[in-house]
Amino acid sequence: MNPRPSPDDGLSPADLAAKYGLSVSGARPSLPAYVRQLWDRRHFILAFSRAKLTAQYSQAKLGQLWQVTTPLLNATVYFFIFGLLLGGRGGMEMEDYIPFLVTGVFVFTFTQSSVMSGVRSISGNLGLVRALHFPRASLPISFSLQQLQQLLFSMIVLAVVLIGFGHFPMWSWLLVVPALLLQFVFNSGLAMIMARMGSATPDLAQLMPFVTRTWMYASGVMFPLGYMLDKRESIPGWVADVMLANPAAVYMDLMRYALIDNYGVENLPVQSLVWAVSLGVGWALLIGIGGFVYFWKAEERYGRG
Amino acid sequence: MAVAEHTESTRSETPPQDTAEARVPTVIADDLHIVYKVNGGPRGRGSATAALNRMLRRKAPAGMREVHAVRGVSFTAYKGEAIGLIGSNGSGKSTLLKAVAGLLPAERGHVYTNGQPSLLGVNAALMNDLTGERNVILGGLAMGMSREQIRERYQSIVDFSGINEKGDFITLPMRTYSSGMAARLRFSIAAAKDHDVLMIDEALATGDRKFQKRSEARIRELRKEAGTVFLVSHNNKSIRDTCERVLWLEKGELVMDGPTDEVIKAYEKEAGK
Numbered sequence: 001m002n003p004r005p006s007p008d009d010g011l012s013p014a015d016l017a018a019k020y021g022l023s024v025s026g027a028r029p030s031l032p033a034y035v036r037q038l039w040d041r042r043h044f045i046l047a048f049s050r051a052k053l054t055a056q057y058s059q060a061k062l063g064q065l066w067q068v069t070t071p072l073l074n075a076t077v078y079f080f081i082f083g084l085l086l087g088g089r090g091g092m093e094m095e096d097y098i099p100f101l102v103t104g105v106f107v108f109t110f111t112q113s114s115v116m117s118g119v120r121s122i123s124g125n126l127g128l129v130r131a132l133h134f135p136r137a138s139l140p141i142s143f144s145l146q147q148l149q150q151l152l153f154s155m156i157v158l159a160v161v162l163i164g165f166g167h168f169p170m171w172s173w174l175l176v177v178p179a180l181l182l183q184f185v186f187n188s189g190l191a192m193i194m195a196r197m198g199s200a201t202p203d204l205a206q207l208m209p210f211v212t213r214t215w216m217y218a219s220g221v222m223f224p225l226g227y228m229l230d231k232r233e234s235i236p237g238w239v240a241d242v243m244l245a246n247p248a249a250v251y252m253d254l255m256r257y258a259l260i261d262n263y264g265v266e267n268l269p270v271q272s273l274v275w276a277v278s279l280g281v282g283w284a285l286l287i288g289i290g291g292f293v294y295f296w297k298a299e300e301r302y303g304r305g
Numbered sequence: 306m307a308v309a310e311h312t313e314s315t316r317s318e319t320p321p322q323d324t325a326e327a328r329v330p331t332v333i334a335d336d337l338h339i340v341y342k343v344n345g346g347p348r349g350r351g352s353a354t355a356a357l358n359r360m361l362r363r364k365a366p367a368g369m370r371e372v373h374a375v376r377g378v379s380f381t382a383y384k385g386e387a388i389g390l391i392g393s394n395g396s397g398k399s400t401l402l403k404a405v406a407g408l409l410p411a412e413r414g415h416v417y418t419n420g421q422p423s424l425l426g427v428n429a430a431l432m433n434d435l436t437g438e439r440n441v442i443l444g445g446l447a448m449g450m451s452r453e454q455i456r457e458r459y460q461s462i463v464d465f466s467g468i469n470e471k472g473d474f475i476t477l478p479m480r481t482y483s484s485g486m487a488a489r490l491r492f493s494i495a496a497a498k499d500h501d502v503l504m505i506d507e508a509l510a511t512g513d514r515k516f517q518k519r520s521e522a523r524i525r526e527l528r529k530e531a532g533t534v535f536l537v538s539h540n541n542k543s544i545r546d547t548c549e550r551v552l553w554l555e556k557g558e559l560v561m562d563g564p565t566d567e568v569i570k571a572y573e574k575e576a577g578k
Contacts, residue, residue, distance in 0.1 A: 013335035013379065017417035020330050025407035025416040044446035048430075051443050055434040058478065127429035130408050132447055133421055303408070 028300040029135075031293070037135045045138050049145040071154035075102045075161055082222065092224065095165040096262045102161050103259055104221040106154040107252045110147055111187050112212045117143035118191025119198035119205045122302050129303030136302045137295050140191035148184050158259075167260055175258035183251040185284040189291030196295050199302055219248040226267050244269040247283040254280055331502055331533040332382040332405055332422065336414040339375040339397070339404050339557075374400040376557040377414070382502075387524065387534040389548035389565065391541070391572055397557040398537045402504045405535070420501035423448070433480040437468055437490055440479055444494040458497050465523070466493035467516060489516050496523050503527055504535040521547050541569050 011019065029037060038045075057066040083098050092100060121139040122129060129136060155176070163169075198204045219225065225244060243249065249269070254276055256263045268276040375397045382388055390398045403409045406422045430447035431440045441462050445455040466489045468474045468482075479487055505524070524547050528534050538544050544551065544565065551568040553561040561568045 013333050013381070013417070014415070016330060016381070017333050017335075017415075020419065022330065022333060022417035022419050025405060025418045025422065027407075041446075041449070043452050044443075044449075047443050047446050051432055051435055051439065054439075055432050058434040125429075128447075130403070131424055131429040133407070133423065134447065134449065300410075 028296075031296060034135055034137075034296050034299065038137055038141075041134055041138050044134065045142045045145065048138070049142045049149065052143070052146045053149055067150070067153040068156055071106060071157045072160075074105065075157055078102060078105060093262075095167075096260060099158075099162050099165055099167055099260050100224070100256055100263065101222060102158055103256050104252050106151060106158055107183070107255050108216055108219065108221045108248055109154075110151045110183060111190070111248055111251070112216070113150070114144045114147045114187035114191045115194050115212055116205075116208055117147065118194035119208055120202075121191065121195045122199035123202040123205070126303050136195075136299055137192060137292065140195040140295070141188050144184060144188040144191045147187065148180070151180070162259060170261065172258050172261075176255060179251060179254045179258060179280065182280045182284040185288040186247055186251070189284075189287035189289070192291040192295035193287070196298050199298075215246075215248060218243060219246055219252065221252065224267060225249060241269060245279055247279075247287070250276060250279045250283060328383040329419075330381050331384050331419040332380075333417040334378055334380050334401075334405065334414070335417070337375055337378045337401075337404060337411055337416060338373070338413040339400050339409055340412040341372040341374055341400075342370075374557050375404065375554075378554070378557075378559045379414075380552060380559065380562055382533050382535075384533060385528060386550055387528050387536065387548040389544035389551040390535060390537045390554060391539075391544065391551060391569070392554035392560075393576070396554045398554055399506055400557075401554065402506060402535060402537060405502070406504060418502060422502035422504060423498075423500045424504050424506065431479065431491065431494075434478055436478055437463075437475040437482070440490070441475075441494055444491075445497065448495070448498050450498055462493050462497045465496075465519065466490045485513065492520055496520070496527065499527065499530050500532055502533045502535070504537075506537045517543065541573065545569065 017023075028034075053067070054064070057063055060066055062069065078101050079098055082101055083094055118140045121143050122136065125139055128139075159169075194204070194208070220243075226240065244253070253268050257265070257268060257273070257276070265271055265273055269279060270276075378397075378401060390401065392398050400409065402424060404411060405416050405418065406424045407416070407418070408424070430444050432443070435443065441459060442455055445458075445462075446452070450458075463469055463475055466486075468486055468490055474482065474486065479490070482490070503524075521543065524534055524536070534547075536544060536548055548565050551561075551563065551565045551572075552559060553568050553572050561571055
C-alpha cells in the first residue's frame with residue numbers, strides 16, 4: 001500500500017491489535033459464553049437434525065413413510081422370533097412380553113444410535129467444522145435430536161403394539177414424556193463425550209457396535225433383568241442392583257413401568273419408583289452436564305491437524 | 306442484491322475515526338507459521354499393532370510428516386479493503402485464509418482479527434438430498450443468521466442465484482442441479498450475510514459470465530458495508546476488477562504485497578517465464 005504517515009506506524013503488531021481491540025482468531029470461549037452461543041444456534045441445531053432425518057429416506061420411493069415402517073418391521077421381526085418361535089420368556093405372558101420387548105428395543109436403540117452418530121458427529125463432518133464457525137456441540141446435540149425424532153415415530157408403532165396386546169391408554173402413559181426428556185439429556189451428554197473421543201481416535205466408530213451390543217445384553221432388553229439375576233444364586237444381590245442401576249436399564253424400566261400395567265415396581269431398581277426416578281434424573285444430570293463440559297474443553301481443537 | 310444488513314455486529318467501537326487518514330485494521334497477521342501434520346500411510350508389516358501401541362502411549366506416529374504450508378507471513382488489512390491473494394497451486398493461499406478464519410491453529414506467530422472472519426464456504430452445510438429452498442434456510446442458519454433474517458432475504462437470495470430463471474428449480478432437490486447452478490446457489494447463500502471480514506476462495510470461477518459480473522458487484526457491495534474482503538483466485542482479471550491490493554504468496558512466503566497492478570505485473574512476468 002502507499003504508505004501514509006499514521007500515528008500507528010511505530011506500533012508492533014501485538015500493540016496495534018490491542019489498540020484496536022482485535023482478538024486472537026479461533027480462541028475457545030468461556031463456558032457461559034459458549035452456552036449463549038449454543039442457545040443462539042438452537043434453530044440451526046433443530047433444522048440440521050430435521051434435515052438429516054428427511055435426507056435419510058429422500059431417495060426411497062415410499063419416502064418419509066419409512067420413518068414408521070422401519071420400526072414397525074423391527075417390531076414384527078421380534079414378534080415372530082420371540083413371540084411365536086420361542087414363546088414368552090422370563091415368567092411373563094406373551095401379551096406382556098411383546099410390549100416389554102418392543103419398548104426395550106426402541107428405547108435402547110435411541111441411546112445406541114445416539115452413541116453411534118455421536119462418535120462420527122465431528123470426524124464425519126470435518127468439512128462443516130473446517131468451513132464454518134459455530135459451537136461444535138451443535139453437532140452431537142443435533143444428532144441426538146435426530147434420534148429423538150426418530151424415536152417419536154417409533155412411539156406411534158409402540159402405541160399400536162400396546163393396544164394390539166390389550167394395554168389401553170392410561171394416565172401413567174404421560175410419564176413417557178419426562179422419561180424421554182431425561183433420556184435425551186443423557187444421550188446428548190454421552191454423544192458429546194463420544195464425539196470428543198471419536199474426533200481424536202476415529203477408530204472408535206469400528207469398536208462401538210461391540211460395546212453397545214454388550215451393553216444391550218447387560219441391560220435386559222430382551223429379558224427381565226431382575227428376574228434372570230434372581231434365578232441365579234451365584235450372583236450376589238449388589239451385582240444385580242448395579243446392573244439394574246445402569247442408565248440404559250433405568251430408562252427402559254421407567255418407560256415399561258409407565259406403559260405396561262402388569263410391569264410393577266418390583267422390576268425397578270431397589271424395587272422403588274422414587275429410586276428409579278432419582279437414578280434417571282441423576283444419570284441425566286451427571287452425563288449431560290459432565291459430557292458438555294468435557295466436550296467444551298477441547299472446543300478449539302476440533303477439525304484441526 | 307438489496308440485502309444490506311444493519312445487524313448487531315460485534316465490531317468493537319474503538320475511537321480512532323477522528324481523521325480521514327486513520328485506517329482501522331481488521332486483520333493483523335504477525336509472523337504466521339502454519340504446519341500441517343499428515344499421517345504418512347502404513348509402512349510395511351505390523352503397522353497396525355505399532356499404531357495401537359502408539360495410540361495407547363499417546364505418542365506421535367512415526368510416519369507423521371510435517372508440511373510447512375505458511376512460513377512467516379505478516380500483513381495488516383484495513384477496513385474497506387479488498388485484498389487479492391495470488392500464487393501458484395500449493396503456495397499456501399487457502400491455508401492462510403483458513404488460519405485467518407481461526408480454523409487452523411498457528412504453529413508460531415499470531416492472527417488478530419476484528420469480529421469473526423468467515424470463509425465463504427457454506428457448501429459443507431448443504432445437503433444434496435434436500436430442496437434448494439430448504440438448503441437456503443439450512444445454510445443461512447449454519448452461518449448464524451436468524452430465522453427472521455433468512456425469511457426477509459429469502460427472495461433476494463433466490464433471485465440473485467438466478468435458479469428460478471429457467472423454471473421452478475428451487476423446490477427440486479439440489480442433487481438435480483447442474484454444477485453451475487449448485488455453485489451459484491451456494492455463492493448466493495454465502496454472500497447474503499454481511500461479514501466483518503469475508504474470505505472467498507475461487508468462488509468467482511463458477512457460474513456463467515453474467516453471474517460472475519453479479520458476484521463481483523456483490524463483493525464490491527460487501528466491501529462498502531465496512532468489511533474487509535479477501536479473494537483467492539487464479540483469474541487475474543477478476544482480481545483486477547475487485548481488489549486494489551494484492552498479496553503474492555509463493556512456497557508459503559509472502560513475495561510481494563502492494564497495489565494490484567504492480568503485483569500482478571510482477572506475477573505475470575514470473576509466471577510467463
